[in-house]
Amino acid sequence: MDMRDAETGKLLWESGKWGQRMLREEMQARVPKEILECRAVSRELNFTSQEEIRQFRLEQRIFLRGACLEEWFFDFGFVIPGSTNSWQQTIEAAAPEDMRHPAELSGKVTIETSFYDGKTLIAKTLVRVFYV
Amino acid sequence: MGLLTLLRKLKRTDQEARILVLGLDNAGKTTILKKLSEEDITSIMPTQGFNIKSLMHDEFKLNVWDIGGQKSIRPYWRNYFDQTDALIYVIDSADKRRMEETGEELGQLLEEDKLSEVPVLIYANKQDLMSAMAPDEITEGLNLHTIRDRPWHIQGCSAKTGDGLQDGMEWIVTKINDASRARGEEKA
Numbered sequence: 001m002d003m004r005d006a007e008t009g010k011l012l013w014e015s016g017k018w019g020q021r022m023l024r025e026e027m028q029a030r031v032p033k034e035i036l037e038c039r040a041v042s043r044e045l046n047f048t049s050q051e052e053i054r055q056f057r058l059e060q061r062i063f064l065r066g067a068c069l070e071e072w073f074f075d076f077g078f079v080i081p082g083s084t085n086s087w088q089q090t091i092e093a094a095a096p097e098d099m100r101h102p103a104e105l106s107g108k109v110t111i112e113t114s115f116y117d118g119k120t121l122i123a124k125t126l127v128r129v130f131y132v
Numbered sequence: 133m134g135l136l137t138l139l140r141k142l143k144r145t146d147q148e149a150r151i152l153v154l155g156l157d158n159a160g161k162t163t164i165l166k167k168l169s170e171e172d173i174t175s176i177m178p179t180q181g182f183n184i185k186s187l188m189h190d191e192f193k194l195n196v197w198d199i200g201g202q203k204s205i206r207p208y209w210r211n212y213f214d215q216t217d218a219l220i221y222v223i224d225s226a227d228k229r230r231m232e233e234t235g236e237e238l239g240q241l242l243e244e245d246k247l248s249e250v251p252v253l254i255y256a257n258k259q260d261l262m263s264a265m266a267p268d269e270i271t272e273g274l275n276l277h278t279i280r281d282r283p284w285h286i287q288g289c290s291a292k293t294g295d296g297l298q299d300g301m302e303w304i305v306t307k308i309n310d311a312s313r314a315r316g317e318e319k320a
Contacts, residue, residue, distance in 0.1 A: 004171070006134075006136060006169070007136070007170070009166075009170030009172070042169070072186075074184075076182075076184070077212070077214070078211035078212070079181070080180075080205060080208045083181025083182070083200075084179075084180040084181050085181035085182050085183070086182075086183045086184065087183075088183075089188070090136060090186070
């Protein structure tokens with residue numbers, strides 16, 4: 001996973017390879033707080049699949065203290081066996097007056113991503129975001 | 133102009149627009165999309181699956197699908213044809229050896245039912261290379277003038293310098309907007 005300033009393409013944060021561990025534990029992302037000043041941010045998820053998947057889709061929700069702030073449903077459809085794939089979403093920021101202070105958000109934002117084949121849950125990951 | 137600017141220019145009559153990017157391996161598909169997003173293009177690996185860029189603006193979504201072009205992956209292209217609003221076909225203009233092969237692949241795509249009437253933008257990429265064929269030469273060589281069942285356009289470009297990318301995208305926006313306007317009129 002990585003995050004960028006979508007206007008300049010500048011890489012702000014990168015997780016490296018989380019591998020299997022991210023399916024079992026809550027991961028932590030320590031993201032520079034400047035990200036909250038970007039007009040648009042992109043978040044990219046990379047994944048590999050050994051198997052062919054016919055109806056791959058994901059549901060991603062961003063929570064702040066348990067309340068859902070943002071929701072993305074995405075249908076990938078077919079996944080090629082033995083493939084490496086990426087999905088990048090670009091999100092525009094809220095109006096500056098609606099932006100919250102980094103200290104208010106740090107450690108209280110979680111990104112939950114669930115991967116499905118049709119209706120069957122394949123995996124679920126949880127990333128807690130700290131603004132540092 | 134990046135993909136965000138492009139998205140802001142699209143009419144919002146539909147909820148979503150889908151652009152499919154295809155072409156032989158090493159044509160520069162991923163590099164073009166990264167360049168359009170102002171991302172670093174110095175170390176791009178061959179795509180072994182898909183790269184998707186999803187952008188959202190005022191509830192309207194743009195999804196750009198870049199599928200790997202290696203021979204072993206091409207048979208899977210057909211899995212990604214559904215609901216395509218525009219096709220971008222990328223050609224390495226300096227790869228004269230495979231010009232015929234890329235022409236054949238494009239020809240097959242244009243015969244696909246699911247892609248019928250879908251506007252096609254051909255990026256004649258790598259124009260920064262001395263050995264690159266000019267867009268006119270490619271048009272001639274691949275008989276692009278014989279395409280009559282859809283809007284098409286060839287755009288010389290360089291993913292490396294960014295030249296021509298914006299012009300191509302402007303064309304795509306116009307065509308997607310034309311199509312959604314036509315659908316709107318049908319409904320009315």
